[in-house]
Amino acid sequence: xRRSILPVALAVLGLLLFxxxxxxxxxxxxxxxxxxxxxxxxxATGQIVKPWPWADTWPVAxxxxxxxxxxxxxxxxxxxxxxxxxxxxxxxxADAGExxxxxxxxxxxxxxxxxxxxxxxxxxDVTRSDGKLFRYRADWSSxxxxxxxxxxxxxxxxxxxxxxxxxxDAVTSGPDRYLLHATLxxxxx
Amino acid sequence: xxxxxxxxxxxxxxxxxxxxLGLFLLVQGVAVILVGFAALFVSFDPAWSATSRQANLLxxxxxxxxxxxxxxxxxxxxxxxxxxxxxxxxxxxxxxxARVTQVFRNTTQHWxxxxxxxxMATQGAVDSLKMVVGDRVIVGDIKERQQARVIYEQARxxxxxxxxxxxxxxxxxxxxxANIGPGETVxxxxxxxxPVRQSxxxxxxxxxxxxxxxxxxxPIVQSVDLRADGSGWGSSRTDPVPDRDRITAxxxxxxxxxxxxxxxxxVRLQAGFPLGEVKSHHHAVKVDSPDHxxxxxxxxxxxxxxxxxxxxxxxxxxxxxxxxxxxxxxxGDADYLLAFVTPPAAERTEQKPLPxxxxxxxxxxxxxxxxxIVQAKASLLYGLSRxxxxxxxxxxxxxxxxxxxxxxxxxxDARNLATANAFVGALQANGGTEMVPAMRxxxxxxxxxxxxxxxxxxxxxxxxxxxxxxxxxxxxxxxRSRIFMVGIGSxxxxxxxxxxxxxxxxxxxxxxxxxxxxxxxxxxxxxxENPAVTGISAKFSDTAADVTPTMIPDIYRDExxxxxxxxxxxxxxxxxxxxxxxxxxxVKLPLQNAAEGKGLSKLWARRKIDDAEIARTIRQVxxxxxxxxxxxxxxxxxxxxxxxxxxxxxxxxxxxxxxxLKLSQLPLNLPAGWDxxxxxxxxxxxxxxxxxERRADASDTxxxxxxxxxxxxxxxxxxxIRLPKTATDAELxxxxxxxxxxxxxxxxVFNRRRAPVRRAG
Numbered sequence: 001x002r003r004s005i006l007p008v009a010l011a012v013l014g015l016l017l018f019x020x021x022x023x024x025x026x027x028x029x030x031x032x033x034x035x036x037x038x039x040x041x042x043x044a045t046g047q048i049v050k051p052w053p054w055a056d057t058w059p060v061a062x063x064x065x066x067x068x069x070x071x072x073x074x075x076x077x078x079x080x081x082x083x084x085x086x087x088x089x090x091x092x093x094a095d096a097g098e099x100x101x102x103x104x105x106x107x108x109x110x111x112x113x114x115x116x117x118x119x120x121x122x123x124x125d126v127t128r129s130d131g132k133l134f135r136y137r138a139d140w141s142s143x144x145x146x147x148x149x150x151x152x153x154x155x156x157x158x159x160x161x162x163x164x165x166x167x168x169d170a171v172t173s174g175p176d177r178y179l180l181h182a183t184l185x186x187x188x189x
Numbered sequence: 190x191x192x193x194x195x196x197x198x199x200x201x202x203x204x205x206x207x208x209x210l211g212l213f214l215l216v217q218g219v220a221v222i223l224v225g226f227a228a229l230f231v232s233f234d235p236a237w238s239a240t241s242r243q244a245n246l247l248x249x250x251x252x253x254x255x256x257x258x259x260x261x262x263x264x265x266x267x268x269x270x271x272x273x274x275x276x277x278x279x280x281x282x283x284x285x286x287a288r289v290t291q292v293f294r295n296t297t298q299h300w301x302x303x304x305x306x307x308x309m310a311t312q313g314a315v316d317s318l319k320m321v322v323g324d325r326v327i328v329g330d331i332k333e334r335q336q337a338r339v340i341y342e343q344a345r346x347x348x349x350x351x352x353x354x355x356x357x358x359x360x361x362x363x364x365x366x367a368n369i370g371p372g373e374t375v376x377x378x379x380x381x382x383x384p385v386r387q388s389x390x391x392x393x394x395x396x397x398x399x400x401x402x403x404x405x406x407x408p409i410v411q412s413v414d415l416r417a418d419g420s421g422w423g424s425s426r427t428d429p430v431p432d433r434d435r436i437t438a439x440x441x442x443x444x445x446x447x448x449x450x451x452x453x454x455x456v457r458l459q460a461g462f463p464l465g466e467v468k469s470h471h472h473a474v475k476v477d478s479p480d481h482x483x484x485x486x487x488x489x490x491x492x493x494x495x496x497x498x499x500x501x502x503x504x505x506x507x508x509x510x511x512x513x514x515x516x517x518x519x520x521g522d523a524d525y526l527l528a529f530v531t532p533p534a535a536e537r538t539e540q541k542p543l544p545x546x547x548x549x550x551x552x553x554x555x556x557x558x559x560x561x562i563v564q565a566k567a568s569l570l571y572g573l574s575r576x577x578x579x580x581x582x583x584x585x586x587x588x589x590x591x592x593x594x595x596x597x598x599x600x601x602d603a604r605n606l607a608t609a610n611a612f613v614g615a616l617q618a619n620g621g622t623e624m625v626p627a628m629r630x631x632x633x634x635x636x637x638x639x640x641x642x643x644x645x646x647x648x649x650x651x652x653x654x655x656x657x658x659x660x661x662x663x664x665x666x667x668x669r670s671r672i673f674m675v676g677i678g679s680x681x682x683x684x685x686x687x688x689x690x691x692x693x694x695x696x697x698x699x700x701x702x703x704x705x706x707x708x709x710x711x712x713x714x715x716x717x718e719n720p721a722v723t724g725i726s727a728k729f730s731d732t733a734a735d736v737t738p739t740m741i742p743d744i745y746r747d748e749x750x751x752x753x754x755x756x757x758x759x760x761x762x763x764x765x766x767x768x769x770x771x772x773x774x775x776v777k778l779p780l781q782n783a784a785e786g787k788g789l790s791k792l793w794a795r796r797k798i799d800d801a802e803i804a805r806t807i808r809q810v811x812x813x814x815x816x817x818x819x820x821x822x823x824x825x826x827x828x829x830x831x832x833x834x835x836x837x838x839x840x841x842x843x844x845x846x847x848x849x850l851k852l853s854q855l856p857l858n859l860p861a862g863w864d865x866x867x868x869x870x871x872x873x874x875x876x877x878x879x880x881x882e883r884r885a886d887a888s889d890t891x892x893x894x895x896x897x898x899x900x901x902x903x904x905x906x907x908x909x910i911r912l913p914k915t916a917t918d919a920e921l922x923x924x925x926x927x928x929x930x931x932x933x934x935x936x937x938v939f940n941r942r943r944a945p946v947r948r949a950g
Contacts, residue, residue, distance in 0.1 A: 017922045018922065083914075120346070150431050157333055171921045174916075
């Protein structure tokens, strides 16, 4: 019947859209499980372990905010493909624990959803793939354009920057990025 | 899914209805499950309730833009903080030490954090910060910049009084003071060391008092190319002034507001030789003479508004100033030396001077409005009148656009000079300041005749925020050209003048008022017309030495060579060699006879830091190496630099927990002689919170205009990181999906209700 074509079409379209949205979240969630496994193996063997055979990236670190019971496995590189599975370690920035600024970037609606709850003073733990743990303290936050981050990766000091899209609760993407700056407390703690 | 259409099968109406109901329930069930699934990821509540928490997470740079004079609850704007400034300078021979006290008085009912953007003497080495709260004096420590900021912000959050001194540019600093209570007064005192400037027979010092509003070129859109895969690597933009927020302060419209920031100045002058004339060029002063070699200079009116530079010059009583000076200081396990040598003037008759090509560049941007453009035009006309028939010349004028008078340099004959005079005479000050394209045009060497001397005379107030871009341009394009900077107006950007002249291997001069034009331009042209002392080298006979400047510049007529050195032991001599014209010249200074000087180690370190910055600009060392050098020097000698700040924290908390803290960015005066409308466009209705926004708007459109007219080189600031796109459209899709599902459910119900009605009809 013609009258029911519209609701059916709407339902199909709605389900399709909803499914796509849910798929992005499901992918993000599932990938993290696989990544956790690969990361654990990576720490144990000291080798680069790909989370699945056809992956073009691999886990390099784990970020954790104990107070929020939140965390994620960070991938090498920050291409769109990598970011679908986990936070990316932005190219050309320092490794965690090294002199300079380490920048990790992730989607505000998946892996870095917890950023909005991180308060100044919170401790952020970063475990590298060689098993070393570095503890950072969140110092300040800022909002900048993606191309005017002002982050000098060679800056003195040991800094960590977690970056995600701003505003945190928007549904469309924009040019602004929210940056949470943290400084190394003391290594090997 | 055609089963949905079975409502017209009349034989089994109840069955159809049952099927439809079943499907309806199924769809609803699926929707509920999906929404429940989605709720795992999408929790809308915290997203919208998080705003209050976000507010205190904002960076100061964000918060400071727009926050100005405090508004109280009745909507009255009241000045939040009153600022008084006292400058106390002691000149001892070749150096001076200045103590700048800023008095922050909170006249409001709130706890306030105040920030004040102020200028610094270009060669000034800031090494001390003290905060005075009541009868307590808290001495600041030198820390790496980020670390200092963290310490300051922690103290601010804990309610402790804290002061932070940061460098924005070598001649532009910010002081921040946290937690000034209602009715309280906090004193912030910084001290700096600076060498006295010598030119010919005259010594001078300059106290900059106000930061002129800077023109910050808009970011330039290079290309727009959005990739379809949604990776976020798309439109490419670079900001020539990444710290534009930090170097912009509210400016009061002098027509609407009485000047603020009263300043008192005292100079204790101990020249080390019998003094002749002592003159303040822009302020009325009282001069006391306790003895023949010292003077005490105070302002005649007590205080003046901080709206123009204070300039003091003095001359020796003798005909000639001493041509050599050597000073030493012992700090730690090393000796520091400061040497002044004025080479002899070359005989002009020896040879005919080489023909010259002179390119004049004049800034006719809005910041030059008022008296500045008059001074600049007078200076340029004087320059034109000094050209010889054999010389070639050209004139370039720029604001946000640019005009080059002749396609390439032309002979200085009567007709061309008349054209140039008319062109200069008609100039009006207006618009933005896109200095880089003008410098590029001036440095483009079209004639390329090796047997001529190529000189660029650049007249500007230097009111731009993208200094480094200009320096990069000079470093990349200077070729055989020499750049002579003429700083115009009451508060020129001295850092830009000195560094541009140094990179351009030329000289610079200041013109602060119309009556200085003739004298200063004459001495500048003496430098242009006379051979410089070239190929200078310095050698210590007995000791290893770290000499700065590393690359000793050519010395122009009447200028002294100033060398600073760190040496292991004070013995032997310093020999300086060079060529005056084509004559060899050398001078030998025995180190034993050096006189005791003060603060020389700081000056040496400050100059070494300049060396590192220059080496970085001309790509001699990597940014990382330069930073390492600067950091080591700064921490070793307690200096505020790009990488280090001074921070002082009062351990006792003063602001009770729960009391809010308001930010107040102290307004600046417009530099004297500037035209408010020319700088900020039309007078805004609301002063002073508007000017900045208007300025930003104006510069935006100007930036676009420029992009059309001339190709502006956009150099990516090295080392800044682009952040990837970090938002998925998952939520958008899910929300749209849910809406569509709801809509379809609504239609189902709607159809079901209507179906029986139709059958009945």
